Amino acid sequence: xxxxxxxxxxxxxxxxxxxxxxxxxxxxxxxxxxxxxxxxxxxxxxxxxxxxxxxxxxxxxxxxxxxxxxxxxxxxxxxxxxxxxxxxxxxxxxxxxxxxxxxxxxxxxxxxxxxxxxxxxxxxxxxxxxxxxxxxxxxxxxxxxxxxxxxxxxxxxxxxxxxxxxxxxxxxxxxxxxxxxxxxxxxxxxxxxxxxxxxxxxxxxxxxxxxxxxxxxxxxxxxxxxxxxxxxxxxxxxxxxxxxxxxxxxxxxxxxxxxxxxxxxxxxxxxxxxxxxxxxxxxxxxxxxxxxxxxxxxxxxxxxxxxxxxxxxxxxxxxxxxxxxxxxxxxxxxxxxxxxxxxxxxxxxxxxxxxxxxxxxxxxxxxxxxxxxxxxxxxxxxxxxxxxxxxxxxxxxxxxxxxxxxxxxxxxxxxxxxxxxxxxxxxxxxxxxxxxxxxxxxxxxxxxxxxxxxxxxxxxxxxxxxxxxxxxxxxxxxxxxxxxxxxxxxxxxxxxxxxxxxxxxxxxxxxxxxxxxxxxxxxxxxxxxxxxxxxxxxxxxxxxxxxxxxxxxxxxxxxxxxxxxxxxxxxxxxxxxxxxxxxxxxxxxxxxxxxxxxxxxxxxxxxxxxxxxxxxxxxxxxxxxxxxxxxxxxxxxxxxxxxxxxx
Numbered sequence: 085x086x087x088x089x090x091x092x093x094x095x096x097x098x099x100x101x102x103x104x105x106x107x108x109x110x111x112x113x114x115x116x117x118x119x120x121x122x123x124x125x126x127x128x129x130x131x132x133x134x135x136x137x138x139x140x141x142x143x144x145x146x147x148x149x150x151x152x153x154x155x156x157x158x159x160x161x162x163x164x165x166x167x168x169x170x171x172x173x174x175x176x177x178x179x180x181x182x183x184x185x186x187x188x189x190x191x192x193x194x195x196x197x198x199x200x201x202x203x204x205x206x207x208x209x210x211x212x213x214x215x216x217x218x219x220x221x222x223x224x225x226x227x228x229x230x231x232x233x234x235x236x237x238x239x240x241x242x243x244x245x246x247x248x249x250x251x252x253x254x255x256x257x258x259x260x261x262x263x264x265x266x267x268x269x270x271x272x273x274x275x276x277x278x279x280x281x282x283x284x285x286x287x288x289x290x291x292x293x294x295x296x297x298x299x300x301x302x303x304x305x306x307x308x309x310x311x312x313x314x315x316x317x318x319x320x321x322x323x324x325x326x327x328x329x330x331x332x333x334x335x336x337x338x339x340x341x342x343x344x345x346x347x348x349x350x351x352x353x354x355x356x357x358x359x360x361x362x363x364x365x366x367x368x369x370x371x372x373x374x375x376x377x378x379x380x381x382x383x384x385x386x387x388x389x390x391x392x393x394x395x396x397x398x399x400x401x402x403x404x405x406x407x408x409x410x411x412x413x414x415x416x417x418x419x420x421x422x423x424x425x426x427x428x429x430x431x432x433x434x435x436x437x438x439x440x441x442x443x444x445x446x447x448x449x450x451x452x453x454x455x456x457x458x459x460x461x462x463x464x465x466x467x468x469x470x471x472x473x474x475x476x477x478x479x480x481x482x483x484x485x486x487x488x489x490x491x492x493x494x495x496x497x498x499x500x501x502x503x504x505x506x507x508x509x510x511x512x513x514x515x516x517x518x519x520x521x522x523x524x525x526x527x528x529x530x531x532x533x534x535x536x537x538x539x540x541x542x543x544x545x546x547x548x549x550x551x552x553x554x555x556x557x558x559x560x561x562x563x564x565x566x567x568x569x570x571x572x573x574x575x576x577x578x579x580x581x582x583x584x585x586x587x588x589x590x591x592x593x594x595x596x597x598x599x600x601x602x603x604x605x606x607x608x609x610x611x612x613x614x615x616x617x618x619x620x621x622x623x624x625x626x627x628x629x630x631x632x633x634x635x636x637x638x639x640x641x642x643x644x645x646x647x648x649x650x651x652x653x654x655x656x657x658x659x660x661x662x663x664x665x666x667x668x669x670x671x672x673x674x675x676x677x678x679x680x681x682x683x684x685x686x687x688x689x690x691x692x693x694x695x696x697x698x699x700x701x702x703x704x705x706x707x708x709x710x711x712x713x714x715x716x717x718x719x720x721x722x723x724x725x726x727x728x729x730x731x
Contacts, residue, residue, distance in 0.1 A: 118201045135511055138232060143234050153168055170238065204417075228495075270306070406421040542675060585617065604622040709721065
């Protein structure tokens with residue numbers, strides 16, 4: 085029995101010495117590994133450098149808001165205002181040069197990487213930190229967004245600074261200093277939390293994360309001090325914003341409406357339910373923790389990442405392990421784990437599941453890697469039942485390193501052709517024809533159309549970058565409430581309808597042409613998969629109607645219930661919106677519904693907008709002034725407004 089115990093202890097000692105030697109290797113070469121990682125971040129950022137804007141438009145929107153702030157003093161609304169303010173400062177020095185703003189993102193990414201290294205260097209196991217840093221450095225998604233003008237690289241830097249000061253100042257001991265001596269620390273934490281919040285809405289999730297970390301150790305004074313610092317800067321900024329820009333309320337009010345809606349693009353469906361939020365939490369956790377993280381590690385398809393329930397459960401389990409095991413053993417890792425759980429959890433609760441974009445988890449990725457690897461390492465080295473399985477850790481690191489490296493090499497190889505065309509003076513190379521023609525039309529409009537006349541289009545932020553001037557956005561077709569339409573009857577008038585698909589007789593056509601000024605709406609009535617479309621007119625009750633005209637539109641329009649839905653548009657409201665914005669031209673693009681291939685299906689928002697107006701004003705769309713491209717063209721037309729105001 086004694087020999088068996090001695091043998092067990094010998095095996096345990098050997099196993100322990102193996103993982104200690106593994107950790108010692110990373111500790112010995114820590115500086116070299118950190119510098120190598122920074123070199124990889126820099127190299128991949130340059131090899132995957134891309135001067136094109138993203139067709140999503142959000143990156144261009146940041147540039148447009150920065151330009152408006154610099155030249156018009158306009159406060160950057162909707163998304164966080166701080167990043168456009170930083171861009172505006174750079175713009176004031178360097179001018180409007182897209183490649184400069186993209187290079188700035190590369191610098192932000194490099195700085196964020198180094199700050200994360202400095203935060204956890206010597207505070208978490210070397211065998212956890214440096215593999216996590218190298219996997220982060222090799223991540224192709226990080227390199228891609230390093231040359232975009234999204235806010236992720238800048239936000240990642242602010243996040244790193246927050247964790248740096250939190251860990252360095254408050255993860256070393258239980259002693260609480262006096263407010264008189266430590267108030268500067270609370271001001272710094274409060275300032276960083278405030279800046280994160282006004283950079284991205286998700287930045288506000290860091291506030292409860294920091295407070296929860298303090299409360300886990302019963303540090304009430306630090307919690308109060310940090311909240312006071314955060315509140316101070318938030319209050320001062322609110323006063324400044326109100327005084328300088330006459331803007332009141334939080335900048336994320338519009339985003340909040342989208343986040344809390346069942347469908348962000350259909351307000352009529354109402355607010356999300358409690359069950360809906362739980363569904364978001366689970367669906368988003370699978371989409372991001374396994375789907376996008378798998379792609380980051382080179383384990384999944386970059387085009388359509390699919391989540392895995394088992395991988396999601398494993399990741400969550402390792403995060404919980406990190407929380408439990410690090411609480412008393414490693415406060416730096418515990419701080420990272422609390423931050424990842426609170427910020428990640430709040431993000432998954434708030435995000436619409438349909439958005440599913442890798443950049444929404446990217447900033448959290450390096451912290452998540454440290455937490456997950458930290459949880460696994462502590463399980464395999466500090467829980468005696470798992471010590472014999474410690475080899476799982478280096479095996480996982482090796483596999484992840486190879487797959488991430490392979491993914492990075494593939495991305496660089498695919499990008500080489502683009503860089504060659506870029507250096508040959510073809511900045512639009514890499515766009516699909518529909519977008520290439522859109523950029524060309526935007527550039528032509530900026531150079532040839534009057535500066536005092538607006539141009540309407542589907543993606544005004546992108547058109548702004550390539551056209552060098554403001555464009556007017558047509559993002560959707562404003563709807564007319566059915567109740568408002570029905571109220572237009574009465575007082576001796578009634579609503580009648582001409583079925584668009586049923587116009588056949590000359591009498592109906594003649595009636596339509598004689599009553600153009602009486603058109604009050606264009607209505608679509610759907611029952612299941614079947615639909616009817618009507619031109620709705622408001623005419624005197626005593627006027628006779630030719631055969632073929634629907635005389636009882638009140639009944640048809642009043643059935644918006646069950647499977648029957650009514651969508652109505654007011655041509656005059658659409659016209660006045662353009663007239664008030666001084667729109668003289670409209671760009672009709674052939675933007676694909678499926679960006680990867682030409683199926684013949686295009687985004688028709690602008691085309692439908694013009695169609696609804698032309699029902700009442702058939703001469704509104706005038707001559708074509710420019711066409712860019714033959715296949716999937718972008719066409720610019722002139723508008724001929726009616727000489728009389730719409731009725």
